Amino acid sequence: MKKIALLIAAALVCTSLVACKHFSNPHDPERMVQTVEKHIEKVLDSLDVTVEQRKKIDLITEQIIADAQQVSSQHAEDRGKIVACIMLDEPASEWLHSKVEEKAKAWTEFSHRSIDRFVEISAVLTTDQRVKLKEKFAAAHGAKQ
DSSP states (O other): OHHHHHHHHHHHHHHHHHHHHHHHSSSOHHHHHHHHHHHHHHHHHHTTOOHHHHHHHHHHHHHHHHHHHHHHHHHHHHHHHHHHHHTSSSOOHHHHHHHHHHHHHHHHHHHHHHHHHHHHHHHHSOHHHHHHHHHHHHHHHOOOO
8 A cells, every 4th residue: 555655646746746847947938938928919000100100119019028937047956956956855834935935926026017018018008909909909808898
């Protein structure tokens, strides 16, 4: 019975490690940036933004992307340390919890900065462009409002 329990535990640990590796970097970061930039270009084209509007929005978008990359890279080195700590005979539970709090705080702060930047983008758009964007969003995401 103990051998079966150990085999199941080992299988769960291996599965968790594989899952962590998969989810820690599901996509190439550069490819993700390119995908976001292409999507923004398509949306801006569909809104018929002016060259001046596009310049302003591109600068704000670059700030959001750079900010996301910085927050992500700051915590990338912790991933290995976290897994190593969990695998210890006596994991430092308090340290692990502090790392979760640290990461949550960093991503929350990033989210607040991003919202401020989205508000800046909204201010660059005309009322008609915002209405059109809202309609596009509703059509793409099934949103009523």
